[in-house]
Structure formats: C-alpha cells, structure tokens
Amino acid sequence: MKLDLVFKALADPTRREILRLLNSGEMTAGQLADRFDISAPSMSHHFNVLKQADLISARRDGQLIYYSLNTTVFQDILTRMFSLLEPGAEAEERRGR
C-alpha cells in the first residue's frame, strides 16, 4: 500500500462520498453513479483512483461490476496516520509496511 496514492484518493469529496456509500455494503457501478451528477467517464476515473489506492475492490458478475470497501485497508491508514506523529514511523513506512 502506498500512502501517497491513498491520500491522493482521499483528496476529493466525490471519492470520500463513494467510500461512505460503500460503508453500508457493496454496490454496483451503476448504483453508485446514480448517486452523483457526474459523467460515466469521470465516475470510472474516481473508481480507478480508489482501486489503485486499494481503498475499494471490484468484482464482476456478468455485466455488472460490484464495488466494496476495503475496510481493513482504511483502518490501517488511520493507524498509520496516528503513528505518523510517533518516533520511528518513517522507518516503518520506508520498509513498505
């Protein structure tokens, strides 16, 4: 997991809203898109940024793509943000923990 990608992914209100929606359970790409007044290509971009950051996972079922929240990854980020302010955290980050 790369912290840079995670924070870049979180630096957008639409992507934070997607994460919160997925907190209630998995949703299809279409169901998510219905909640935003955003073009399909832009929604795809947001999904890809969140996937690259490993914040969400995708599974295909026929023609449908289901997205779900990677809850453990999100919790790991919060733990690492806390540790950002403790000695020795950077060493852990450099080791790619």
Place this chain on the structure above:
Amino acid sequence: MKLDLVFKALADPTRREILRLLNSGEMTAGQLADRFDISAPSMSHHFNVLKQADLISARRDGQLIYYSLNTTVFQDILTRMFSLLEPGAEAEERRGR
C-alpha cells in the same frame, strides 16, 4: 479547514516527514531544510502546501522563520477520517465543520 487540501498535503513523503520532525517541537526553516536533500525553493513549496492545509504554522523572529505543528488540526482530521465511515458525516462536511 478543507479536507481536500489536507489530504493533498499528506500525499507526499517529504511533507509527512516534516510533520513528524515538527512533532518534537518547533524548528526553523533552515533546520528543517538541513534534514532533506531538497532545493530551497522545493522546501518552500512544501512548507506552503502544509501551511495552506493548516497543518503547520509559521512565526517570524528576525530573519528566522519558525514552523510548528498544528496538533489540534491533525487530531481533528483523524476524527473526521473516522467519521467518514459513519452516517451523516458528509452532511457535516458540507456544512464546513
């Protein structure tokens, strides 16, 4: 406080390192720059990004600029990240809380 600016500021390992260094107490711009193999203009850029996100504060004393960590802002961000995964959090964010 704008979450977008905060997360953008955090999406860089140098800026995260600056925050951790400042966790031990305030430092001058020069003391911080000595810890990195980075040009002065680039360091200034990093300081400005952190200031715009309200993660650090600057005070001038003669020719020296002292930077310090805004600990309460950082803790507020962590709280808001936790609340990102709770119902109603977006409404609070929209109100600019």
